Amino acid sequence: MTKRYHVGQNMIEVLYEHDLSIEQGEFVALMGPSGSGKSTLLNIIGGLDTVEKGQATVAGAALHAMSNRQLSHWRSQHVGIVFQFYHLLPMMTAERNVTLPLLLTGLSAAQCKQRVRIVFELLGISDYLQRRPEELSGGQQQRVAIARALVTDPALLICDEPTGDLDRENAEQIMQVLQQLNREHGKTIIMATHDPQAAKYATQVMLVGKARESEAATGGSAR
Secondary structure, eight states, X not given: XXXXXXXXXXXXXXXXXXXXXXXXXOEEEEEOOTTSSHHHHHHHHTTSSOOSBSOOEETTEEGGGOOHHHHHHHXXXXXXXXXXXXXXXXXXXXXXXXXXXXXXXXXXXXXXXXXXXXXXXXXXXXXXXXXXXXXXXXXXXHHHHHHHHHTTOOSEEEEESTTXXXXXXXXXXXXXXXXXXXXXXXXXXXXXXSOHHHHTTSSEEEEOGGGGGGOBOOXXXXX
């Protein structure tokens, strides 16, 4: 796949004839310098952006052939997204923030509430249900953000620098959560990160950009 952006009179080539293959059930860490295309690659895989040339196929779906409306529908059914800065709505409780992705699913209010309670219990954050983001630490907010990504039960989790705004202790806890979701619940996880310690939790590390030819599997180094 190839992806370029126009910035004023300039054209920036973020990805050039980039080949990538990830199997279902893998936990992949994408690494590379700033500007190497990690986030762009995540956005394409998650249906948030489109390729300029080439193809992007995820779980049998040809994303490169879809309209924006089709991509939005596909994304809501198959993808959960975890951002570096959480993106929680400040005036809503944690419970309400996590409920938002369910509003377009057609589930009843009772079914939505049950799903939210399940993911909060899974992540060990049931005590946070009625707290607003300002009442939570960074690590707690990121757990709520992961709950929001999980509540629709997606097969694929896209994580863009999920530990980038956390101290080491909280970063380790978040990575342990992601590893558990991969190992015990079969979630395919694709994570962009600058953090070698976070990458150790992945089953495979892929280098993006100038170093992509050095793609290497970590194999047994995953914790």
